[in-house]
Amino acid sequence: MTTLLKTLKEILGPQGWNCDPEELRPHTTEWRGVYEGRTPLLARPATVDQVAAVVRACADAGVAIVPQGGNTSMCGGAIPDATGEQIILSLSRMNRVLDVDAANFSITVEAGCVLADAQEAATVAGQYLPLSLGAEGSCQIGGNIATNAGGLNVGRYGTARALVLGLEVVLADGTVMNSLRSLRKDTAGYDLKQLFIGSEGTLGIITAATLRLFPDPGQLATALVGIENAGVAVDILASLKTALDDRIESFELVSQRVFGLVERHIPDATLPFTEEYPWYLLIETATGSTPQLLEDALATEIERERILDAVIAKNSKEAEALWRLRHSISEAERQDGKALKHDVSVPLSKMQQFLQRGDELLARLRPDLRLIAFGHVGDGNLHYNVGLPRDLTEEEWATEGARITRAIYDLVAELGGSFSAEHGVGQSKRAWLAEYRGGAELELMQLLKKTLDPANILNPGKVI
Amino acid sequence: MTTLLKTLKEILGPQGWNCDPEELRPHTTEWRGVYEGRTPLLARPATVDQVAAVVRACADAGVAIVPQGGNTSMCGGAIPDATGEQIILSLSRMNRVLDVDAANFSITVEAGCVLADAQEAATVAGQYLPLSLGAEGSCQIGGNIATNAGGLNVGRYGTARALVLGLEVVLADGTVMNSLRSLRKDTAGYDLKQLFIGSEGTLGIITAATLRLFPDPGQLATALVGIENAGVAVDILASLKTALDDRIESFELVSQRVFGLVERHIPDATLPFTEEYPWYLLIETATGSTPQLLEDALATEIERERILDAVIAKNSKEAEALWRLRHSISEAERQDGKALKHDVSVPLSKMQQFLQRGDELLARLRPDLRLIAFGHVGDGNLHYNVGLPRDLTEEEWATEGARITRAIYDLVAELGGSFSAEHGVGQSKRAWLAEYRGGAELELMQLLKKTLDPANILNPGKVI
Numbered sequence: 064m065t066t067l068l069k070t071l072k073e074i075l076g077p078q079g080w081n082c083d084p085e086e087l088r089p090h091t092t093e094w095r096g097v098y099e100g101r102t103p104l105l106a107r108p109a110t111v112d113q114v115a116a117v118v119r120a121c122a123d124a125g126v127a128i129v130p131q132g133g134n135t136s137m138c139g140g141a142i143p144d145a146t147g148e149q150i151i152l153s154l155s156r157m158n159r160v161l162d163v164d165a166a167n168f169s170i171t172v173e174a175g176c177v178l179a180d181a182q183e184a185a186t187v188a189g190q191y192l193p194l195s196l197g198a199e200g201s202c203q204i205g206g207n208i209a210t211n212a213g214g215l216n217v218g219r220y221g222t223a224r225a226l227v228l229g230l231e232v233v234l235a236d237g238t239v240m241n242s243l244r245s246l247r248k249d250t251a252g253y254d255l256k257q258l259f260i261g262s263e264g265t266l267g268i269i270t271a272a273t274l275r276l277f278p279d280p281g282q283l284a285t286a287l288v289g290i291e292n293a294g295v296a297v298d299i300l301a302s303l304k305t306a307l308d309d310r311i312e313s314f315e316l317v318s319q320r321v322f323g324l325v326e327r328h329i330p331d332a333t334l335p336f337t338e339e340y341p342w343y344l345l346i347e348t349a350t351g352s353t354p355q356l357l358e359d360a361l362a363t364e365i366e367r368e369r370i371l372d373a374v375i376a377k378n379s380k381e382a383e384a385l386w387r388l389r390h391s392i393s394e395a396e397r398q399d400g401k402a403l404k405h406d407v408s409v410p411l412s413k414m415q416q417f418l419q420r421g422d423e424l425l426a427r428l429r430p431d432l433r434l435i436a437f438g439h440v441g442d443g444n445l446h447y448n449v450g451l452p453r454d455l456t457e458e459e460w461a462t463e464g465a466r467i468t469r470a471i472y473d474l475v476a477e478l479g480g481s482f483s484a485e486h487g488v489g490q491s492k493r494a495w496l497a498e499y500r501g502g503a504e505l506e507l508m509q510l511l512k513k514t515l516d517p518a519n520i521l522n523p524g525k526v527i
Numbered sequence: 528m529t530t531l532l533k534t535l536k537e538i539l540g541p542q543g544w545n546c547d548p549e550e551l552r553p554h555t556t557e558w559r560g561v562y563e564g565r566t567p568l569l570a571r572p573a574t575v576d577q578v579a580a581v582v583r584a585c586a587d588a589g590v591a592i593v594p595q596g597g598n599t600s601m602c603g604g605a606i607p608d609a610t611g612e613q614i615i616l617s618l619s620r621m622n623r624v625l626d627v628d629a630a631n632f633s634i635t636v637e638a639g640c641v642l643a644d645a646q647e648a649a650t651v652a653g654q655y656l657p658l659s660l661g662a663e664g665s666c667q668i669g670g671n672i673a674t675n676a677g678g679l680n681v682g683r684y685g686t687a688r689a690l691v692l693g694l695e696v697v698l699a700d701g702t703v704m705n706s707l708r709s710l711r712k713d714t715a716g717y718d719l720k721q722l723f724i725g726s727e728g729t730l731g732i733i734t735a736a737t738l739r740l741f742p743d744p745g746q747l748a749t750a751l752v753g754i755e756n757a758g759v760a761v762d763i764l765a766s767l768k769t770a771l772d773d774r775i776e777s778f779e780l781v782s783q784r785v786f787g788l789v790e791r792h793i794p795d796a797t798l799p800f801t802e803e804y805p806w807y808l809l810i811e812t813a814t815g816s817t818p819q820l821l822e823d824a825l826a827t828e829i830e831r832e833r834i835l836d837a838v839i840a841k842n843s844k845e846a847e848a849l850w851r852l853r854h855s856i857s858e859a860e861r862q863d864g865k866a867l868k869h870d871v872s873v874p875l876s877k878m879q880q881f882l883q884r885g886d887e888l889l890a891r892l893r894p895d896l897r898l899i900a901f902g903h904v905g906d907g908n909l910h911y912n913v914g915l916p917r918d919l920t921e922e923e924w925a926t927e928g929a930r931i932t933r934a935i936y937d938l939v940a941e942l943g944g945s946f947s948a949e950h951g952v953g954q955s956k957r958a959w960l961a962e963y964r965g966g967a968e969l970e971l972m973q974l975l976k977k978t979l980d981p982a983n984i985l986n987p988g989k990v991i
Contacts, residue, residue: 166876168875246948250945251959255968411630
């Protein structure tokens with residue numbers, strides 16, 4: 064290890080590494096504090112050639128590398144293990160926007176570019192990078208792609224995968240694979256970049272990407288509506304998709320209990336209704352040349368008695384206030400105390416059944432559970448979190464947690480869903496992968512891992 | 528081989544195979560007649576279990592399999608070689624629509640389902656399957672996915688890849704991998720289906736798929752406009768994308784020479800203009816609730832002098848007449864005689880440069896070449912075909928053809944483009960793959976092929 068560290072320091076130069084455990088704490092600790100690891104060295108390469116040299120040196124020494132972007136993983140995907148023998152490779156110095164090609168509706172960035180900076184570069188060019196998620200001020204494009212990030216507008220624009228036109232990747236032996244093309248159509252052989260999207264740094268290290276841009280969606284209309292149940296949400300979505308020419312930017316479902324937490328814990332956060340409703344939808348659409356479209360569509364849904372009440376933001380300040388309610392959920396949840404997190408998806412047609420059967424299931428498991436459900440229902444994605452009684456011991460928490468999580472994932476699987484919709488697998492869900500994607504799928508995943516990273520040096524212990 | 532054939536016949540039953548060379552001609556000959564092969568047996572399995580059993584039997588015997596859908600490949604991708612030792616596996620009996628899940632905006636079909644039948648099933652459910660291409664009346668979904676088909680509306684909806692939510696695939700050892708999920712968000716491990724999309728049956732045999740559906744785009748507006756050059760086309764595209772809220776369904780570029788061929792060879796095909804223009808755009812947009820949007824947007828472009836003249840279809844009959852001009856190009860080309868076909872893509876921002884430098888290049892190569900250029904310019908995809916003098920000998924054709932094609936592909940590569948935009952590689956472009964995607968990319972493709980199909984029995988001699 065001593066020889067390797069010396070080599071790495073030479074490759075990286077004085078600005079390019081850090082070995083101080085104290086200074087490295089933000090890199091060795093998960094942002095929520097759930098995972099903590101150790102590392103002998105944080106590599107901070109400035110160029111793809113340095114990344115390649117670091118990987119080659121580590122491969123020669125048989126030392127593992129944990130690639131790290133903004134360290135905003137929800138599953139411990141970017142944290143080294145406790146051995147203190149895994150190098151962290153941070154992409155954060157490689158944070159440049161390399162090119163905005165407005166005529167091609169594309170942007171090329173280094174992997175360490177913060178998502179918000181890439182969004183801003185697109186905006187400056189009069190265009191729009193749709194990827195949008197809570198962590199956008201600190202997460203990095205490389206991490207977004209490595210985890211196939213979802214977020215708020217997948218229904219219209221797809222996940223990160225749908226935005227990637229090209230990638231530059233460093234393979235496990237230090238080879239640089241430059242597939243940084245910016246083409247919408249390309250059938251010249253296997254589409255290799257797909258391998259690295261969503262593989263959480265276990266098959267290669269993404270160093271740069273070219274992403275699709277879209278025309279600025281222009282005027283947005285934002286509404287908060289109260290509804291009776293989540294099944295209605297799916298019907299409303301189908302109607303609005305047609306009525307609004309498929310230009311629904313966001314379609315978020317939040318339970319009364321969740322907004323109750325927000326009102327309780329977040330200063331000045333108040334729902335704009337006098338009554339309470341069991342569920343709420345936060346809907347945002349691009350209205351383009353026809354600003355009244357959303358209002359008309361909602362009026363129809365009120366006539367049909369699918370919507371109980373609706374508030375449309377009259378200006379961007381009001382829209383921001385509505386979004387603040389949504390964006391405050393994580394913080395309100397955090398203040399409310401520990402909960403079991405489940406980031407699940409089901410087919411939209413199964414959403415209502417999932418929620419109904421989930422209610423029954425939780426009641427059966429324990430009468431004292433608190434369901435904290437919200438999410439991107441437009442994509443079939445729910446954050447289906449469960450609060451346990453606060454007086455449980457740590458041990459009871461672990462046992463009960465495992466039992467409840469398994470029951471929820473079983474239900475999700477039965478309905479054709481996924482136990483990981485947008486947060487990936489990381490460290491925390493590896494066991495579930497074997498359980499719910501076992502057989503031919505898991506075998507092929509293992510085969511790919513073994514083929515692309517035979518010495519298991521790329522983010523070992525993650526995903527697979 | 529005799530033993531294998533006996534086994535296959537037992538697996539497939541009397542309806543499931545054919546060994547008559549005469550009856551098999553439509554399966555052993557490419558539709559244009561460019562490729563011809565031989566086979567001892569055409570397997571026509573009716574179920575995925577039969578596909579798996581056939582693959583296992585062939586794997587045991589070390590005999591290769593050529594998967595075949597509608598046999599509409601432009602690159603000989605579905606034709607066996609001349610040895611007469613490759614089994615053809617036709618998916619055409621597996622042609623059922625298994626499920627239309629309207630609430631989930633998805634459809635599940637067997638691989639042999641003809642594209643038009645899947646489109647129709649979506650329409651019946653009041654929804655829309657956007658994949659659309661010339662061969663849609665005979666091509667099959669399995670082939671569309673295996674070649675990552677593009678077509679007419681990639682700009683808005685993406686290629687076949689973007690539509691695939693789930694796949695069922697038979698691997699090279701006969702294992703059935705069921706990933707037939709219908710989720711919009713799923714980060715549970717590697718996204719294995721991506722491997723098989725666009726790999727032309729060389730890594731696995733697709734037996735069923737779940738595809739995204741969209742709301743019916745409703746009222747369409749269709750226009751044909753005359754323009755000065757292709758650079759203007761890209762500017763117009765950018766303007767219209769914004770003006771029309773990104774709802775451009777098709778954006779096709781056709782040169783005067785190409786429409787000249789159509790007017791000459793196709794009965795009753797006449798352009799609706801009194802004057803000739805160097806280039807034409809065929810534009811179709813979903814206008815939803817605002818039918819006048821396209822007219823307004825085109826008027827603006829005429830004021831800006833980027834559009835020289837425009838005709839907007841007043842009804843669906845007029846729209847069909849405009850599309851008939853576009854859809855007659857292949858037939859007009861065929862009647863005009865042999866030409867070098869190039870299915871290339873470049874970044875949109877390089878389109879004008881490509882066409883300008885292409886003109887210069889062709890003039891330099893031979894003054895007597897005829898450029899036949901048209902394509903899906905909204906996706907940067909051009910069919911850049913070149914007619915050679917009709918009096919060349921076959922040998923001169925071959926030599927000159929290779930020289931001209933290489934020069935064009937070199938230019939495409941220099942501009943960051945692809946020598947295969949939407950037609951795949953098949954047999955005809957294998958050598959170019961090695962040339963233009965050599966190095967790390969080709970090596971990784973070869974590694975994948977060797978890993979997933981170590982005995983090289985899946986569509987050998989294709990792609991790689």
